[in-house]
Amino acid sequence: xxxxxxxxxxxxxxSIMTACSTWDGMSKSEKGTxxxxxxxxxxxxxxxDGKILGTAGGAVxxxxxxxxxxxxx
Numbered sequence: 226x227x228x229x230x231x232x233x234x235x236x237x238x239x240s241i242m243t244a245c246s247t248w249d250g251m252s253k254s255e256k257g258t259x260x261x262x263x264x265x266x267x268x269x270x271x272x273x274d275g276k277i278l279g280t281a282g283g284a285v286x287x288x289x290x291x292x293x294x295x296x297x298x
Contacts, residue, residue: 230275237266237284254295261291 241263269283
């Protein structure tokens with residue numbers, strides 16, 4: 226189970242780094258969504274002991290929250 230958590234964290238970090246390569250052309254809302262998705266995936270994986278639905282749910286929730294926070298900034 227710990228291996229799945231590590232893989233989920235690596236995938237989340239890879240996704241964040243890929244998104245950061247095009248960071249200049251993104252709006253504040255899009256940047257917030259990217260950061261929130263990555264953070265939510267990591268937190269969801271930790272809270273659900275690496276279950277894929279917990280990771281995906283965390284990513285979705287983090288993306289939604291991050292997008293709204295980005296709009297407010």
